[in-house]
Structure formats: structure tokens, C-alpha cells
Amino acid sequence: xxxxxxxxxxxxxxxxxxxxxxxxxxxxxxxxxxxxxxxxxxxxxxxxxxxxxxxxxxxxxxxxxxxxxxxxxxxxxxxxxxxxxxxxxxxxxxxxxxxxxxxxxxxxxxx
Amino acid sequence: xxxxxxxxxxxxxxxxxxxxxxxxxxxxxxxxxxxxxxxxxxxxxxxxxxxxxxxxxxxxxxxxxxxxxxxxxxxxxxxxxxxxxxxxxxxxxxxxxxxxxxxxxxxxxxxxxx
Numbered sequence: 060x061x062x063x064x065x066x067x068x069x070x071x072x073x074x075x076x077x078x079x080x081x082x083x084x085x086x087x088x089x090x091x092x093x094x095x096x097x098x099x100x101x102x103x104x105x106x107x108x109x110x111x112x113x114x115x116x117x118x119x120x121x122x123x124x125x126x127x128x129x130x131x132x133x134x135x136x137x138x139x140x141x142x143x144x145x146x147x148x149x150x151x152x153x154x155x156x157x158x159x160x161x162x163x164x165x166x167x168x169x170x
Numbered sequence: 171x172x173x174x175x176x177x178x179x180x181x182x183x184x185x186x187x188x189x190x191x192x193x194x195x196x197x198x199x200x201x202x203x204x205x206x207x208x209x210x211x212x213x214x215x216x217x218x219x220x221x222x223x224x225x226x227x228x229x230x231x232x233x234x235x236x237x238x239x240x241x242x243x244x245x246x247x248x249x250x251x252x253x254x255x256x257x258x259x260x261x262x263x264x265x266x267x268x269x270x271x272x273x274x275x276x277x278x279x280x281x282x283x284x
Contacts, residue, residue: 161212
């Protein structure tokens with residue numbers, strides 16, 4: 060059963076903010092939201108994660124709605140190197156819980 | 171730190187051949203795992219290990235064996251390769267298996283079984 064729903068693909072102009080949505084309507088209180096990305100032919104790369112508060116790091120910002128049923132990953136100034144598949148993953152914070160990757164969103168940055 | 175390394179980068183096998191995909195990490199991570207990625211699909215977990223001497227099955231374990239004799243190494247063995255095992259294989263590691271820990275992925279091994 061898919062825990063997250065993401066658009067299949069998105070385009071964004073270079074230099075603009077890229078906003079990638081993710082729905083996780085069945086998320087439970089102990090589940091975190093993780094974002095990874097995979098640039099063509101490379102291994103996935105961690106971007107950011109959060110529980111209920113908004114988070115920001117040097118790569119991106121994560122905005123989680125108050126009911127935690129959806130979130131948005133924001134790349135503030137997209138560059139061509141941000142072209143990749145972006146995966147939104149929810150995961151428990153106890154036990155032997157593993158990362159479960161879906162098919163993600165293919166983000167294309169347009170010059 | 172070299173991070174997570176995988177060898178070989180590319181491999182072609184004939185049906186029925188066996189081989190071992192190597193994975194090593196130098197970050198003293200307890201948790202290691204193997205994923206496979208088929209064209210147009212997300213990553214699927216094959217096997218994982220929460221520490222030396224401990225392994226467990228993931229989502230798609232059939233046809234693969236693993237062992238974890240040291241913290242650093244987590245080899246994946248294909249005992250009798252089949253065309254259905256043609257895929258890109260990624261190894262990953264993290265300090266522990268809690269949600270607060272991020273996983274670091276290797277560059278992948280591209281395997282073709284003829």
C-alpha cells in the first residue's frame with residue numbers, strides 16, 4: 060500500500076523556487092516525512108526530513124501542514140543540477156522500519 | 171571518508187552464473203541494506219542488516235543471500251543468476267535505524283543477466 064502520493068512529473072524554470080507536493084493522508088503520529096532525490100544513474104541522496112515542524116537546511120525547506128496529511132519540499136533557487144527524481148517517504152521512528160521508495164516526482168529544471 | 175563504495179560498477183552474467191556484489195562503508199554505520207531499481211520504478215529493499223552478524227529479508231529477497239561478518243562490509247550474493255535479476259543495485263548505510271538517521275547510498279552496480 061502506497062503511503063505517499065506525488066505527481067509523476069513537474070517542470071520549473073531555472074532560478075525559480077521549485078515546490079514539490081506530497082500527500083500522506085494516512086500518516087501516523089510517530090511517522091516522519093523524509094525527502095530523497097536521485098540524479099540520473101546515481102544513488103539516492105538525502106535532502107531533509109521532519110516530524111511536524113517546518114524544517115530548513117542548506118539544500119531545501121520542508122513545509123508540513125498542521126494536520127500532517129501533506130507536505131511540500133521547496134528548492135528556493137532551482138538550478139539545472141536539481142533535475143532529478145524526488146522521493147517523499149514516511150517512516151516510523153522506532154523498530155526496524157525501513158525506507159520504502161515509491162516512484163517519486165521527476166523534476167525537470169528548464170533553462 | 172570514502173562513504174559507501176560498491177564494486178563492480180558494471181557486470182554482465184550468463185543465466186545460472188553466480189557472483190557477489192561488494193559493498194563497504196567506512197563511517198562505522200550499524201545499519202546496511204541492499205536495494206534494486208528496475209527501469210521506471212522506485213527502489214525495492216532486498217535485504218538489510220542492523221549490525222554485524224544480523225541480517226533480515228526485505229521486500230524482494232528471493233534469489234539473493236547476504237551476510238554481515240564485519241561492520242564495514244555487506245556483500246550481496248546471487249547464487250544462480252536469472253534474467254529477472256537484471257537491475258541496478260544500490261547499497262546503503264546509516265548510523266542506526268531510527269527515523270532521525272539518514273541513509274547514505276553507494277553509486278550502484280549495473281547488472282545484466284543474459
